[in-house]
Amino acid sequence: MSTIKVKDGTEIYYKDWGTGQPIVFHHGWPLSADDWDAQMMFFLAQGYRVIAHDRRGHGRSGQSANGNDMDTYVADIAELTAALDLKDAIHIGHSTGGGEVIRYVAKHGKGRVAKTVLISAVTPIMIKNEHNPDGVPMNVFDEIRQGTGFNRAQFFYDFPIAFYGWNREGATVQEGIKHNWWRQGMMGSVKAHYEGIKAFSESDFTEDLKSVEIPVLVLHGEDDQIVPFNQAPKAAELLPNGKLIAYPGFPH
Template sequence: MPYLDKTTAAADSNISIFYEDYGTGKPVILIHGWPLSSAMWEYQTPALIDAGYRVIQYDRRGFGHSSRPWDGYTYKAMAEDLKDLMDKLDLQDVTLVGFSMGGGEIAQYVDIFGNERLHKLIFVSSIAPFMLKTDDNENGVPKKVFEDMKAAVSSDRAGFLPDFGENFVNYNDNKDKVSQGQLDYNFNIAVAASPKATLGCIDAFGKTDLRDAMKKIDVPTLFIHGDADNVVPMEPTSKQGHELVKDSKLEIIKDAPHGLYLTHKQELNKLLIDFID
């Protein structure tokens, strides 16, 4: 299996980032959500390859087949992982697609490394720019929600994940679109992740303010969100991001939950391919 091998700046420890690289054409990097892995892109990767793109997907540190360091679950560290992977593969004119937590990597990447190597950006059900409710982000999520998530993950991670997984796809409303087998598969991916990474990433996606970072985006950008998302509210995320990123587009998928890559995969795939084209 291919890996990006790197040494952390903070310690004499090696970190390996697992990735897969398929197809030819302009490169598209798929960045997964929490608490999953790049395996979540099972239904997007073939569609993008068939449309003529080179598709790279990778596991965030602490998840999937990547290394499980004790520290480093900040967007700064994860954006550096993304940059190192682009360096290793010598990628230019890249489209970045970030789902949920993956949207934060995109924003932080631009904040640190700029737009030079980028073709387009796509935020799907993204947490960016800012999830946390504050005096100047009134539509955000109260801090207690994230603290309760951290407490649940700390005390009974395996017990927390099944309910989260059902809410992820609004299972009661989408049993015709998502099987119990798919829920079980998502659970197996999530429970196999590093407990420390699962916990540490909550502060990253829940409390990182990326509003100024979004203002630096200077390439064509698309936000995609479901209007039935019960995990990531649209107002402080995709709608606010659309307002902050000049000339960006916002596509709202009717009745789609957070995990619309499963429930509305044909609609999502068409939006991805049409925008990249």
């Protein structure tokens, strides 16, 4: 296994294949680098260097008791990209990983990142508050916390139904994908997953988005039941060099 040890001693697992311009993939909650396998294989065949990590507390990375917050996730990425000496990189983030990408680029990525892609991202902020009145109410995240913290095996088995839109008319559950989602989730730390809910729901990426001048492509399905589509136009509007592509009927 390839790992680096970051400053607090936590080991971060990563995959690093190929040569050429690097593409760095950032996974969503509560998954792992394995969620990007198909995309990594595709871009590897196109001559890119492909890298994906397991966020701390997820997958094969260390299950640290602390640091399950967005700023620490991003600091871990900064250490990883420095250790691998990644330059002219393309960073692609899904869901929580989208928030991780934009904050990494804003805080640490100057001179290292060429462009980024945010897919179904939690940017600019998910939680409903006075500044985000059409956000997701806190009670929704409290229900996710309850299921994750105290009934995780069953909760993670059920969660992919809405995640992939299999509850829509005519949709067919793909059992292999469902079980692989569950496998990835159950590899991680229940404490990290529980605390990570605050990280993805309450982190405010408004200023990060405003400060990123490189090209950013925002992709979002209009039938996303996890991160509502209304996030995407807000993020694209805040970006100095952003472009939004919406996908009618697509899930998370």
